[in-house]
Amino acid sequence: MFFHTVIACYIVGSFFVMGISAYHLLRKNEVDFFKKSFKYGLIMALVATTLTPFIGHKNGTYVTSVQPAKGAAMEAVWETEQGAPFHILQIPDPDNERNLVEAISIPKLGSFFYTNSFNGEITGLKDIPADERPPVNLVFYSFRIMVILGLLFLAIAWYGFYLDRKDKLIDSPKYLKTTLYSILLPYVAINLGWVVAEVGRQPWAVYGLMKTAEGVSPISLSQIIFSLSGLVIFYTILIIADVYLLIKYSKKGPDALEGVTEGGMKHVS
Numbered sequence: 001m002f003f004h005t006v007i008a009c010y011i012v013g014s015f016f017v018m019g020i021s022a023y024h025l026l027r028k029n030e031v032d033f034f035k036k037s038f039k040y041g042l043i044m045a046l047v048a049t050t051l052t053p054f055i056g057h058k059n060g061t062y063v064t065s066v067q068p069a070k071g072a073a074m075e076a077v078w079e080t081e082q083g084a085p086f087h088i089l090q091i092p093d094p095d096n097e098r099n100l101v102e103a104i105s106i107p108k109l110g111s112f113f114y115t116n117s118f119n120g121e122i123t124g125l126k127d128i129p130a131d132e133r134p135p136v137n138l139v140f141y142s143f144r145i146m147v148i149l150g151l152l153f154l155a156i157a158w159y160g161f162y163l164d165r166k167d168k169l170i171d172s173p174k175y176l177k178t179t180l181y182s183i184l185l186p187y188v189a190i191n192l193g194w195v196v197a198e199v200g201r202q203p204w205a206v207y208g209l210m211k212t213a214e215g216v217s218p219i220s221l222s223q224i225i226f227s228l229s230g231l232v233i234f235y236t237i238l239i240i241a242d243v244y245l246l247i248k249y250s251k252k253g254p255d256a257l258e259g260v261t262e263g264g265m266k267h268v269s
């Protein structure tokens with residue numbers, strides 16, 4: 001989880017650098033500077049997006065072994081099965097404990113994804129008491145979209161590498177626009193990952209030992225409202241300041257560095 005989360009943050013950072021560089025390259029601002037910064041972002045994106053599916057897979061097999069209900073919900077597996085297939089197209093129907101659609105299936109791949117063995121056994125949700133299952137749809141779709149985004153980031157990074165090798169990066173406005181419009185997507189993927197991890201282990205706070213409901217502290221509603229409002233107000237102010245500064249300095253480009261010495265100290269003029 002630690003490595004997956006840290007590398008996910010590198011994807012956020014690298015896509016941010018590529019997107020802002022693309023913004024300036026599209027306007028032909030400081031082309032040499034932003035070509036270079038795009039490449040720095042691209043190198044990081046290539047490493048991070050290539051590692052992510054492997055580390056994510058390792059995460060998936062581990063989490064399925066210790067939190068089987070989460071693994072079953074991530075893939076909407078209802079029956080315990082050995083050598084389970086992977087359905088590229090799948091629509092779960094939790095009310096009827098089945099999948100409404102299972103199409104374009106690849107034999108045994110589901111078992112491989114979750115157990116590292118093509119004949120491994122995946123525990124189905126029907127073998128887990130109904131009150132010990134997480135909300136299937138939320139976990140399933142969050143997981144699917146996170147993985148689809150991960151594959152999209154991989155494709156964007158490697159296509160960028162291909163264009164760069166051909167020296168066609170700045171002559172590809174469509175590609176530059178794609179990277180610009182992709183800036184927010186890694187943030188979405190990170191939050192979906194968090195939903196998978198946290199909603200996926202419900203109703204447990206400590207899996208199999210202590211339910212989340214048992215962890216509720218005996219505090220009053222007014223205390224909760226007070227602390228929650230404080231957090232919401234504080235983080236709203238922070239995010240407004242953060243977005244404002246990011247946009248301001250991203251638009252400025254290298255001009256933002258005016259008056260900055262090599263050591264990073266700003267001259268007071």
Ligand code: HEM
Nearest residue numbers: 008011053056057059060063147150186189190193194197
């Ligand atoms: C490409 C394929 C991917 C796979 C197979 C994968 C797999 C997983 C799995 C199995 C978990 C749940 C782990 C647990 O509950 O212990 C997880 C969580 C997470 N994933 Fe992914 N993931 C992928 C892509 C991504 C991408 C592209 C991002 C973001 C850029 C991302 C960010 C996260 C985060 C932040 C968490 C949870 C962190 C937390 O605990 O709050 N993942 N991922």
